[in-house]
Amino acid sequence: MKHLNIGIVGGGFMGLTLALRLSQWGNRVTILESSDQIGGLASPWRLDDISWDRFYHVISLSDLNLRGILRELGLEDSIRWVETKAGFYTAGKFYSMSNAWDFLRFPPLNIAEKLRLGSTIFFGSKIKDGLPLEAIPVEAWLRKWSGSGTYEKIWRPLLKAKLGDAYQRVSAFFIWAYIRRMYQARQTGLKKEMFGYVPGGYAKIIAAFQSKLQQLGAECCVGCPVQEITSSAGQVRVSHGNGSANAFDRVLVTVPSPLIPRICPTLSETELAGYRACEYLGVICSSLLLRRNLGPYYVTNITEEWVPLTGIINFSALLPPEEIGGRYLVYLPKYVLATDDAAFAESDDAIRQRVLTVLQRMYPDFRSEDVLAFQTARARNVMALPTLNYSATIPPAKTSLPGVYVVNSAQITKGVLNINETMNVALAALQWLAEE
Numbered sequence: 001m002k003h004l005n006i007g008i009v010g011g012g013f014m015g016l017t018l019a020l021r022l023s024q025w026g027n028r029v030t031i032l033e034s035s036d037q038i039g040g041l042a043s044p045w046r047l048d049d050i051s052w053d054r055f056y057h058v059i060s061l062s063d064l065n066l067r068g069i070l071r072e073l074g075l076e077d078s079i080r081w082v083e084t085k086a087g088f089y090t091a092g093k094f095y096s097m098s099n100a101w102d103f104l105r106f107p108p109l110n111i112a113e114k115l116r117l118g119s120t121i122f123f124g125s126k127i128k129d130g131l132p133l134e135a136i137p138v139e140a141w142l143r144k145w146s147g148s149g150t151y152e153k154i155w156r157p158l159l160k161a162k163l164g165d166a167y168q169r170v171s172a173f174f175i176w177a178y179i180r181r182m183y184q185a186r187q188t189g190l191k192k193e194m195f196g197y198v199p200g201g202y203a204k205i206i207a208a209f210q211s212k213l214q215q216l217g218a219e220c221c222v223g224c225p226v227q228e229i230t231s232s233a234g235q236v237r238v239s240h241g242n243g244s245a246n247a248f249d250r251v252l253v254t255v256p257s258p259l260i261p262r263i264c265p266t267l268s269e270t271e272l273a274g275y276r277a278c279e280y281l282g283v284i285c286s287s288l289l290l291r292r293n294l295g296p297y298y299v300t301n302i303t304e305e306w307v308p309l310t311g312i313i314n315f316s317a318l319l320p321p322e323e324i325g326g327r328y329l330v331y332l333p334k335y336v337l338a339t340d341d342a343a344f345a346e347s348d349d350a351i352r353q354r355v356l357t358v359l360q361r362m363y364p365d366f367r368s369e370d371v372l373a374f375q376t377a378r379a380r381n382v383m384a385l386p387t388l389n390y391s392a393t394i395p396p397a398k399t400s401l402p403g404v405y406v407v408n409s410a411q412i413t414k415g416v417l418n419i420n421e422t423m424n425v426a427l428a429a430l431q432w433l434a435e436e
């Protein structure tokens with residue numbers, strides 16, 4: 001792939017990674033991004049007077065693709081690695097779950113249940129290829145390896161917190177991929193959880209990406225929603241909301257699967273049906289700037305079904321308050337099905353009221369005056385649900401429209417959704433595209 005005129009639809013990290021390599025190979029690349037900035041789910045926003053990630057993002061030691069690209073952008077050495085702790089909120093109390101000692105003392109489980117939970121995590125982390133697990137329902141796999149007691153007390157509430165009732169359609173691949181990622185965040189030998197961030201957050205990474213792409217001659221068109229893609233006579237035509245259009249030799253579409261039938265309506269019926277059938281999870285995530293610290297854990301997992309949150313992400317466990325004017329940054333995410341219109345329609349005020357009431361119940365000394373800023377972000381199409389035999393249901397990346405390829409995060413089949421896996425899909429696609 002050299003000296004071609006290539007359009008990339010979507011300026012998230014998938015689009016940016018493809019654009020970087022394709023420009024380096026000597027192609028003329030144009031990114032077409034609908035929103036007013038590139039970065040997609042990792043893009044920043046303003047929260048009071050700070051600019052930070054709209055959705056929390058950390059880097060894991062094992063994120064080798066991402067770290068490689070940060071090296072190219074001159075940012076790898078600036079990553080701050082921090083040893084973090086994980087917690088559980090269960091039966092109205094917080095428990096640390098950060099090392100073997102915490103695990104042994106964890107009261108909700110008896111010793112036999114702990115042994116089974118520990119061995120599920122340990123042996124799960126040793127499985128190298130999670131693909132065969134796609135054929136097994138997550139509940140069946142967890143009940144088999146962890147036992148029903150541990151399943152009911154720990155796994156089922158965690159699955160429900162993350163996936164709602166959709167957990168019943170999900171395969172064991174999902175939990176395997178999570179276990180692997182969490183395990184990989186732990187330094188071998190020391191078994192300490194380490195996560196990193198670049199000072200300045202993803203805003204800094206995106207700015208460096210943008211200037212690298214500019215140096216390479218790639219163009220980033222923001223505020224440019226693609227309306228329709230058609231292909232004829234060796235050219236791909238991309239039309240925009242504003243009535244203009246571009247012609248390209250190749251177009252790579254990186255947007256979430258549910259959006260593809262709308263912008264590529266002339267795909268075959270089988271392809272359209274494949275994209276329509278792909279179920280997505282979205283997220284509704286409030287960011288808070290607090291006067292006080294919410295505790296020592298980066299992630300607090302929640303097993304109480306009355307708490308309408310997937311977890312509590314205390315970003316100040318990594319980001320020192322001094323860097324954000326002495327305040328503490330907390331994210332409160334709730335994952336919901338992309339089709340849950342009622343959840344996405346809830347007003348900011350209603351979410352704020354509900355969430356603060358929940359925090360007051362969880363942290364009895366929490367006061368609404370502790371909240372200095374509160375803002376809620378929503379993203380409907382975040383992650384394809386890893387249903388049974390998921391990878392067999394993904395439509396081929398090379399579409400029936402000549403010159404049009406779909407390379408999106410729904411093609412992640414080796415791990416959980418994160419930027420490193422997203423880049424993995426991009427880099428693998430580039431390999432086969434180069435051989436086309």
Ligand SMILES: Cc1cc2nc3c(=O)[nH]c(=O)nc-3n(C[C@H](O)[C@H](O)[C@H](O)COP(=O)(O)OP(=O)(O)OC[C@H]3O[C@@H](n4cnc5c(N)ncnc54)[C@H](O)[C@@H]3O)c2cc1C
Nearest residue numbers: 010012013014033034040041055057058225226409418419
């Ligand atoms: C709450 C949350 C927490 C996360 N935490 C982490 C973490 O800690 N670490 C980590 O590595 N990853 C994390 N991730 C995952 C990470 O954000 C994603 O893996 C990554 O951003 C996916 O990039 P993408 O380019 O595939 O998709 P997106 O970022 O969704 O990009 C798609 C782009 O396409 C654009 N688009 C859509 N329709 C059109 C159209 N018609 N025309 C033009 N453009 C269009 C969108 O505006 C968007 O910019 C998190 C995600 C969320 C939501």
